[in-house]
Amino acid sequence: MRRFGLLETVSTKLVVLTVSLILVGVPFAFIGVLRSGLVDLQTLTSFVDASFKAVALLVGAVWTLNRLYTTRADTPQLRVDADITCVPSSRFGDATSEQSLLIYRLDIVNTGKTLIEPFEQFVEIQAVTPTPGSVMYTGLSRWPLQGTHPGGPIEPGSWSAINNAISIPVTVQAVRVFINVVLGNKDGWTWHKTFDISS
Numbered sequence: 001m002r003r004f005g006l007l008e009t010v011s012t013k014l015v016v017l018t019v020s021l022i023l024v025g026v027p028f029a030f031i032g033v034l035r036s037g038l039v040d041l042q043t044l045t046s047f048v049d050a051s052f053k054a055v056a057l058l059v060g061a062v063w064t065l066n067r068l069y070t071t072r073a074d075t076p077q078l079r080v081d082a083d084i085t086c087v088p089s090s091r092f093g094d095a096t097s098e099q100s101l102l103i104y105r106l107d108i109v110n111t112g113k114t115l116i117e118p119f120e121q122f123v124e125i126q127a128v129t130p131t132p133g134s135v136m137y138t139g140l141s142r143w144p145l146q147g148t149h150p151g152g153p154i155e156p157g158s159w160s161a162i163n164n165a166i167s168i169p170v171t172v173q174a175v176r177v178f179i180n181v182v183l184g185n186k187d188g189w190t191w192h193k194t195f196d197i198s199s
Contacts, residue, residue: 015062022058027051077112078189080179081159086197089170099167102140102197106162106179110154117184120148123162128174128194137176141166148182173198 030051083105089097106123110116125141143149143164151160168175178192 018062019059022055022062026055026058075112076114076116076183076187076189077110078116078181078191079109079111080191080193081107081109082177082193082195084175084177084195084197086168098170100170100172101165102168102172102175103165104163104177106177107159108151108154108162108179108181109159110156113156115156116154118153119151119184120182121151121162122148122180123164124178124180125166125168126176126178127168127172128176129172140168140172140175148180151181 085103087101087103089100092101102125104125108121123141123143124139126137127140129136129138141164143162154160162179174194174196176192176194179190181189181191183189
């Protein structure tokens, strides 16, 4: 949806001023019409009725725009629920192995009120290692290996899941999970979080 900058500013940052101008401006506009002689005092009842209706309509329109721009109910709203588990090599009966098993499930949840159209996505897993005065990120896995993976539409309150397992060096104690989602309108959405898997 195209966002009109002026309407957004007037109905959010300047909402109090806008409503005040409507409440004062509309009656004055009608008084100006009455004083111009275009109508007489017998139409005063109609004038008052029209004033109240006009004020109510304009204030209602400003409030609707305020809610639209404030809550962004018309835009995609996503959340990621992540479940990360590291299974040590000793669990597989080989304590000398240099590889552990990282199991992850990522749920991309539609928390908004609109349907998420079919989208594209990819996931990167990186090892996080401290270095003197910095942190080093080393790629462990990318899904898919190249490009993106198509995801189907997500209804409000529903989710799309990514479930996978990868082999990682036993020395890895923390991982960073990065998700990139490209929505149908080509808008990008990313999520990332670092997990402690040392235990």
